[in-house]
Amino acid sequence: MSFLLPTSLTGRVCALIICVLLSVGGFRLWLSFHDAALLEGYVLLSEKTAAEAKAAEMERQRNAAALALEENRKRALADALIQQQAEAKQEQAIKDDNQNMDDGDYRWSDDDRRWLCEQRGEAYCRR
Numbered sequence: 001m002s003f004l005l006p007t008s009l010t011g012r013v014c015a016l017i018i019c020v021l022l023s024v025g026g027f028r029l030w031l032s033f034h035d036a037a038l039l040e041g042y043v044l045l046s047e048k049t050a051a052e053a054k055a056a057e058m059e060r061q062r063n064a065a066a067l068a069l070e071e072n073r074k075r076a077l078a079d080a081l082i083q084q085q086a087e088a089k090q091e092q093a094i095k096d097d098n099q100n101m102d103d104g105d106y107r108w109s110d111d112d113r114r115w116l117c118e119q120r121g122e123a124y125c126r127r
Helices: 009-099 110-120
Strands: none
Touching (some): 009 110
16 A cells, blocks of 8 residues: 555655645636636626616607607697687688678689688698
C-alpha cells in the first residue's frame, strides 16, 4: 500500500497540489454549468416579463384608439347635425326672405342657391 501514497515530502506536496487543482477545476466546471442553467432561467423569465409588458402596452394602445375613434365618431355626428341645422335655418331664411317681398319678385334665384351649395362643398348642387 505504500506504493500508492507518496513517501517523500515533495511527492506529498505534489499530490496535495494535484488534489486541490482537481477540486478547484471540478468546482469551476460545476459552477459554469450551474450559472448557465440559472442564466437560462433568468433569460426566460425576463423574456416572459417583456412579452407580458408588450402585450399590456398593445392592449392599452388598442383601448385608447377605440376610445379616440368613438369620440371622433360622436363629434362627427354632432358636427353633421349642427351643419344640417344651420343649412335648414339658412333655407328657411331664404324662403322667408322670398315670401316677404311685396312686389312678388324673388330675391334668391336658383343660381344663388346653386352658388351657395357649391360654397358648402356639396358634390351635387342642382335645383
